[in-house]
Amino acid sequence: MHEPATSPVMVIDDEAHLRITASQTLELAGYTPHCYDNAEEALSQLPLDFPGVVVSDIRMPGMDGMALLRQLHQRDPTLPVILITGHGDISTAVEAMREGAWDFLEKPFAGDQLVEVVRRGLEKRQLSLENRRLKAELEVQQAALGPRLVGRTAVISRLAAMIQRISQVEADVLLFGETGTGKDLVARAIHERSSRRGKPFMAINCGAVPESTIESELFGHEKGAFTGAVERRIGKFEHANGGTVFLDEIESMPLALQVKLLRVLQERSVERLGANETVPLDLRVITATKVDLKTAAENGDFREDLYYRLNVVTLALPPLRERREDIPLLFQHFAVVAGNRSGLEVPSLDASGIAVLLAHDWPGNVRELRNLAERYVLLGAAFDYRLDALLEGSATDTREPNLPRQVELFEKSLISQALARHRGRVSDVCHQLGIPRKTLYDKLKKHQLKADDYRHNSDP
Known part of the structure; x- marks a missing residue:
C-alpha cells in the first residue's frame, strides 16, 4: 500500500x-x-x-x-x-x-x-x-533463496554477486573471515542458490569434534572397524552425496586427517574405516577458516598441498567494522527475526541507539550484533531499550572511528533508513528528514546512495 x-x-x-x-x-x-x-x-x-x-x-x-x-x-x-x-x-x-x-x-x-x-x-x-x-x-527470501545477506554497502554487494556467480558453477570454495562474520550463512547461501538445493547440506565444525571421532564423523566406518563400532556408520561425506559438505574451522583438522581429505577432494570418493571398497561421491565441499592458511602451511601447522587444493575459489568475508553503514539495517533485521520468533514487538531505534551501534567496534562481528538484537527484543524493556546499557560489560575494542567519520556514518545511516522506509520516494524522505529536495540530492551524491535502489526492496 x-x-x-x-x-x-x-x-x-x-x-x-x-x-x-x-x-x-x-x-x-x-x-x-x-x-x-x-x-x-x-x-x-x-x-x-x-x-x-x-x-x-x-x-x-x-x-x-x-x-x-x-x-x-x-x-x-x-x-x-x-x-x-x-x-x-x-x-x-x-x-x-x-x-x-x-x-x-x-x-x-x-x-x-x-x-x-x-x-x-x-x-x-x-x-x-x-x-x-x-x-x-x-x-x-528464505523460501526462494535460502539465507539472506543483509546490507547495502559496496563490499557486501560485491560479496552477494560473487556468491550468486559461484553458486552456479561446480567448484569447491574456501571462506576466509574473522569469527562471527557469517561464514556458515554464506556456505548455506551458496548451497541454496545452486543446483544442489534440495539435496543434503552437512555442516561440521572441525574444531568442535574430538580428534578421536572426527575421522568416523567424516568418513564413516564398518561394523567391527574398531572397539565400540557395533554397527555400520555412514559419514558426513557419504550422507551428503549429491549435496554440499561444509567444513568449518578447517585449520583445526588434525594433520593426519588432512591427507584423507585431500584424497577425497582429488578422487571424489570416500572409503569407510574398515572397508575395502570406495564409495563414489558427487558433492561440493566448502571449507572455512579464520586464520591465514598459507602462513599456517609455512609454519607446518597445515598441509601445503591441501592448502593449494582448497585455494581455488576463495571468498573473503568483511568484518563488521568495515561495513558500518550496514549495522543499523542488520540490527533491525535481527530484531525482526527475534521478534517474529518470540511474538514480541519492540520500538525502532532512535538516534542515540544508532549512535551506540556505530561507535562500537564489534570484535564479535555479525554474531555479536545478532546477540545484541536478540537481547534488545527479549530484555530491552528492563533497560528502557537503551543499547548502551545492553552493551555494558561486552568486550569492546577502543579503536573507534573519529568524530567526523561517526557523524558521516550516522547521517548516511539515517538517510538510508528513510529511503528504505519510504521505498525510495524522495518527497516522503525529505518530509521525514525535514530537508529540501536539493539538500537530499546533494547528500545522496555525497554518500553514494541512489533512491532507485530502494524502490523494489533490492537488498543484496
Missing part, C-alpha cells in the same frame, strides 16, 4: 465541534485527518494495513467506541486505537485499556495532548507495519 506523504488519522465523534477542532489541530501538526460522525461508516472506510491511527469517542449513538475497538482489533490487533472518555469516567478508561486501546484522552483535552498521543501511536503503527513487511520479506 502506498503511504501518503503525511500520516493519516481517523477521527470519529458525533459532536461536530470536536471533529472540527481535532481536524484543525492535526492538520497544523502535519497529519491528514479523516473525520466521521459514526463508527459504522468509519469502519466501512478503513482499508487493510491502514498506516495511521484511530481516534474515537466512546459514547456515540449506534456502535460505541468500545464496540468499534473490538471490531478494529478483530481485523488488525496491532492498530493503535485512542479512545476519548468523559470527565471522571475512569472505570471506562480502565476497561478500554484492558480491551487493548493504545491510549485514552479525557474531555476536555488540550490540542498538544492529542498531537502527542497521536505521534506515539503513529510511531508504534509504523513499527508494526515495518515488522510485518520484513517478516513477509524474510519468509519469501
Whole structure:
C-alpha cells in the first residue's frame, strides 16, 4: 500500500465541534485527518494495513467506541486505537485499556495532548507495519533463496554477486573471515542458490569434534572397524552425496586427517574405516577458516598441498567494522527475526541507539550484533531499550572511528533508513528528514546512495 506523504488519522465523534477542532489541530501538526460522525461508516472506510491511527469517542449513538475497538482489533490487533472518555469516567478508561486501546484522552483535552498521543501511536503503527513487511520479506527470501545477506554497502554487494556467480558453477570454495562474520550463512547461501538445493547440506565444525571421532564423523566406518563400532556408520561425506559438505574451522583438522581429505577432494570418493571398497561421491565441499592458511602451511601447522587444493575459489568475508553503514539495517533485521520468533514487538531505534551501534567496534562481528538484537527484543524493556546499557560489560575494542567519520556514518545511516522506509520516494524522505529536495540530492551524491535502489526492496 502506498503511504501518503503525511500520516493519516481517523477521527470519529458525533459532536461536530470536536471533529472540527481535532481536524484543525492535526492538520497544523502535519497529519491528514479523516473525520466521521459514526463508527459504522468509519469502519466501512478503513482499508487493510491502514498506516495511521484511530481516534474515537466512546459514547456515540449506534456502535460505541468500545464496540468499534473490538471490531478494529478483530481485523488488525496491532492498530493503535485512542479512545476519548468523559470527565471522571475512569472505570471506562480502565476497561478500554484492558480491551487493548493504545491510549485514552479525557474531555476536555488540550490540542498538544492529542498531537502527542497521536505521534506515539503513529510511531508504534509504523513499527508494526515495518515488522510485518520484513517478516513477509524474510519468509519469501528464505523460501526462494535460502539465507539472506543483509546490507547495502559496496563490499557486501560485491560479496552477494560473487556468491550468486559461484553458486552456479561446480567448484569447491574456501571462506576466509574473522569469527562471527557469517561464514556458515554464506556456505548455506551458496548451497541454496545452486543446483544442489534440495539435496543434503552437512555442516561440521572441525574444531568442535574430538580428534578421536572426527575421522568416523567424516568418513564413516564398518561394523567391527574398531572397539565400540557395533554397527555400520555412514559419514558426513557419504550422507551428503549429491549435496554440499561444509567444513568449518578447517585449520583445526588434525594433520593426519588432512591427507584423507585431500584424497577425497582429488578422487571424489570416500572409503569407510574398515572397508575395502570406495564409495563414489558427487558433492561440493566448502571449507572455512579464520586464520591465514598459507602462513599456517609455512609454519607446518597445515598441509601445503591441501592448502593449494582448497585455494581455488576463495571468498573473503568483511568484518563488521568495515561495513558500518550496514549495522543499523542488520540490527533491525535481527530484531525482526527475534521478534517474529518470540511474538514480541519492540520500538525502532532512535538516534542515540544508532549512535551506540556505530561507535562500537564489534570484535564479535555479525554474531555479536545478532546477540545484541536478540537481547534488545527479549530484555530491552528492563533497560528502557537503551543499547548502551545492553552493551555494558561486552568486550569492546577502543579503536573507534573519529568524530567526523561517526557523524558521516550516522547521517548516511539515517538517510538510508528513510529511503528504505519510504521505498525510495524522495518527497516522503525529505518530509521525514525535514530537508529540501536539493539538500537530499546533494547528500545522496555525497554518500553514494541512489533512491532507485530502494524502490523494489533490492537488498543484496
